[in-house]
């Protein structure tokens with residue numbers, strides 16, 4: 001039985017087990033049909049030209065974990081931003097862990113999608129927002145069909161959330177291979193502020209494939225800073241589908257730090273519906289061995305007087321491969337736009353590859369759009385300069401890599417997170433320079 | 438201190454240094470002058486260990502030890518410092534973080550602990566004052582957008598921080614106005630003592646009024662063709678290099 005067939009038959013069982021009156025019942029049925037007709041994307045599709053899921057799809061994934069596993073906080077403490085107080089929404093093998101979590105309903109909802117789907121009082125919100133910005137492509141539809149659990153965040157207007165929210169998905173390896181479909185719904189009200197950190201972390205050598213969907217709605221003048229930490233084990237793969245709908249004067253930034261994992265595909269989509277929106281997309285990717293990371297971004301400019309800034313840096317060693325496919329789509333009415341896209345790459349090994357492709361589709365005439373892409377090596381002159389000052393080869397290399405990634409790191413607004421990422425980078429390149437840039 | 442014997446070096450099969458002999462004793466200042474393209478920067482880079490150049494013959498000894506095969510950082514740990522003719526811009530690394538890293542990596546290589554933060558700060562302040570460097574300058578990205586003069590002053594700031602045994606200044610005077618030149622020369626002179634030595638590479642006699650050489654060497658086409666006292670620098674300033682070419686031919 002192929003994975004697709006297995007998924008389709010599991011869906012029937014899943015439907016039986018769910019209660020019928022779920023507000024998204026019809027959506028699910030529609031979504032599974034979409035998945036059934038399209039199947040998994042293949043390299044024949046332009047958007048998947050450089051990323052093949054074939055090897056991943058050969059695994060015999062369980063669609064639902066059979067048993068619940070508990071983990072001790074001390075085993076996983078290091079994956080949290082434990083130096084500061086945070087809200088935590090934690091899932092273990094796709095199941096909510098109240099024990100590891102720390103949530104609130106105190107004037108705002110930082111809780112669970114399953115609760116939002118099952119309680120009447122959330123019904124209007126679900127009807128207004130759920131699946132309203134997500135694309136109906138096959139992977140998103142697959143997630144919609146099985147959507148059951150994830151983070152549900154609703155911040156009412158004028159609320160400034162004082163602590164960052166951590167959304168962490170652990171995978172224990174309780175099954176030999178598991179496929180997960182986390183679904184997050186985040187609504188940030190008018191003039192509200194929030195910082196969110198999302199992480200997927202496997203604790204085992206067993207294979208895991210996560211196909212996650214996150215919908216974010218930023219209302220008028222809302223501020224959202226979203227950080228994705230992708231530093232998983234070589235047995236873990238992630239397809240991240242994130243959709244952001246922005247209303248006027250809102251600012252939303254997404255930083256993606258991709259350091260570990262077998263295959264990562266980031267489908268990051270911004271839709272600017274109101275005037276004076278600002279969308280910020282930044283990424284640092286540092287890969288080695290046979291890792292593969294594909295950043296597929298879309299910024300859809302619909303309203304006038306908006307901005308977008310994309311800045312992705314990649315460092316590729318060994319046989320690793322990277323893809324950057326950045327699309328800027330400018331509608332006729334999106335005049336006076338300022339859109340910027342930059343993708344810079346360093347290839348450390350001559351076996352590493354990067355495919356970088358900007359895609360600009362512009363239907364407005366009064367816009368400023370700039371894009372640039374570089375692919376290079378570490379500069380020999382710079383290496384000699386640093387080494388002649390007593391800095392060893394490895395450290396000099398590391399310093400140049402830090403420097404290369406620095407302007408992305410600089411814009412991380414949570415100091416403890418910035419330190420943590422600095423440390424991850426230091427570990428990744430195997431040095432400790434004893435300071436943070 | 439430094440003993441260079443019959444040094445030949447090439448890049449991509451092109452011979453650039455063609456038999457250099459040079460001995461520098463502790464406490465001495467040597468000036469190396471010569472027309473553009475004669476190999477001055479190459480000599481400096483070869484002493485500092487740039488592996489782009491292949492040493493095909495001869496040797497380089499530092500305090501009696503052959504350093505020809507050492508990596509650039511190992512030479513730096515032993516006290517070699519090169520002030521670059523063209524310092525490299527490194528966006529994203531501040532002047533302060535760079536110098537801290539350089540000092541602590543050098544200490545680590547010698548088996549010493551990191552320099553305590555307070556001591557480091559004090560030293561940075563002291564040396565920045567010596568070279569009349571603004572505090573704001575220290576938090577800027579290394580050499581990025583620096584003027585020619587700022588780059589050179591920053592090189593000498595690093596020199597002052599590292600306190601090397603052998604300092605090689607490659608055209609440190611170019612890009613400096615007369616006031617900056619005096620400050621920089623004063624900075625270098627303050628660091629001089631009986632145990633260290635300086636090699637000054639320059640086109641102009643001007644700098645040598647302030648950093649007074651014990652010997653002046655003329656480098657032409659990869660060879661030292663004439664050596665003399667500081668008077669030689671005045672002669673070169675006045676008459677150019679042609680008369681030396683004639684002398685060499687004769």
Ligand SMILES: Nc1ncnc2c1ncn2[C@@H]1O[C@H](COP(=O)(O)OP(=O)(O)O)[C@@H](O)[C@H]1O
Pocket residue numbers: 448449451453471472473474475476477478479480489
């Ligand atoms: N990396 C290199 N590749 C090829 N030729 C070089 C390289 N570096 C220097 N040269 C050549 O070596 C000669 C000496 O250069 P250099 O040492 O920079 O001279 P100077 O500093 O005396 O002006 C010049 O002819 C220059 O073109």
Ligand SMILES: [Mg+2]
Pocket residue numbers: 477478479522608
């Ligand atoms: Mg030169």
